[in-house]
Amino acid sequence: MTSAQETALTYGSLAFAVVWGVLLVPQLISHYARFGRVHGRRVVTTAVVTLYSCLAVAVVLLPLPAPGDARLTQTVQLTPFQWIADVATELDEHGLSYAHAPFTLAFQQLAMNVLLFVPLGMFVVLLRRRDVRCATLTGLAMSLLVEVTQLTANFGTAPYAYRIFDVDDLLANTAGAALGGTAAVLFLALRRLKRTNAAIREAGSVTAPRVAAPTRPIAPGTPAVGGPVDVPLVDLRTRPLPRPR
Template sequence: MSQLVLGLLAVGLGLVLVAALFVPVVALLYRRRGGVSARDGLLLAAALVYLVAIWVYTLLPLPEATTITCAPTQLDPLAFVDDLEGAASRGHLPTDPAFLQLAFNVLLFVPLGVLVRVGLRRGVAVAGLAGLGLSLLVEVTQVTGVWGLYPCAYRLFDVDDLLTNTLGAVLGSLLALMVPARLRVRGDRVVAASEPRPVTRARRILAGVADLVSVTLTMYAVVVVESLAAAQLDDGARLDTDGPWVAVVPVVVAFALSGGFLAATGRTLGQAAVQLRYVGSPYPTALARALLFAGGIGGYQVLNALPGAASSLLTWLFTAGWLVFALTTEDGRGLPGLASRSRLADAREGLADGRRAASVDEEPAA
């Protein structure tokens, strides 16, 4: 498997992981920090792609268990020094495999040091410990044959890898000092995470993206379950994977879950993640929530499920209209707000006032 293929695989798997964690991470950041920034998103995506790349480059390709040759262990620290001296004596150090392997081991962990300083705001010591810990986890995974998956190690356990990987993380931490301070250090929050924030159009669109991601992931999860269910059954029969129900079930499950969540909570999953809610509708609660659903992710799912070529066109038109109204209506209330005649508000409105009132009431009399 070529390095290019491994790189593309790492990026692809990393982006899948980003999608899978998108909604829960957004929800976590809104509850711990009160919001999420483009910096947070980029750092998270970079960290996930990087961690996947580490495992892809160090463990893949996985060989057939019957074809592996048990690899030895190298427990002599600084043995690479002798290898480098030999390469230097041969007069082609920059192109010697021993030097290239050493350089690769160092460079592979430089991004970890950068992420530790920029993302976690920790220094050289933490970066070194992180590099040592991650390197040790990789080496133990290799020496145990991927934790017993293989009868023995199919890749060399090399104690020098622990040293060079740790060195790479430390160098990355030092190099990260060149990153502008405004990108390395998050400013102090003026407003507590529990306090209401202005409802911006960007926040509204983020909620819509979270809804779309959650529905898409739900459908793919159902497809995976269907594929597993299509395996041999106990009675020897097989499920009909060509039946129309195979395509319908993921759509129905995603629609039911997203609609049920809104019906129960008054918010979509995306709105709950970014602490938004619609309020002030003159309609009865059940009707208002149905209109919210139809003007948002519910309407999208219905149009996307229609048969024929017109489905794609209608879905794109609906999505474009949703985006236009989100950008042009007051507070980004968009189609759901227009349909239900409600406004978009921070879900923490009223809660913070209640907490402040309680704290005043509890103050002892002077």
């Protein structure tokens, strides 16, 4: 990590402390008014999004150019995958093999650009309930906005352009957003599968109530098990009496 990146992360953390302190009290009041309690998950989500936003803005804009800094000789780089040649150049300068490629500045810059947009892709899927394609397009749009900001010297607020408009940064940022969106989709799928399995196990553990078998009607005169014999009734008034012998 370069000194410029360390400076950006330091100021981004300080900005988060200030912004979070301003947002926390109104959010707590809103939670008590709406829910009657503090919704912990919403508070944590707001904190994470605020932290990411502050760090991302700081990394993009800081450090600002000092009055004595030399201007860039190149402000636009439109060759895709130029970072591969930059890595090879660094290795040749130091006489290192390709096994040391992850330790070169060009490779680390590429990795930082990928990781910078991974949370953005996750936020699009987890918080906005969008798919990976939407996360990728969002990453592309935000990366293009960043590169245009750097090309125009922060839209004219800086004395000159102090960052390069790099197409490799555009590709790396978009890839990071796509990776973040994919990871979020897999996380949601695993959580849904876990809940489904838990519901199936819970349903299987419930014992079904026994249903008594229907009894067949007993015909008249048939002795019941353990009960009296059903004797048919005879009307003596209609039956003739036996003659005496």
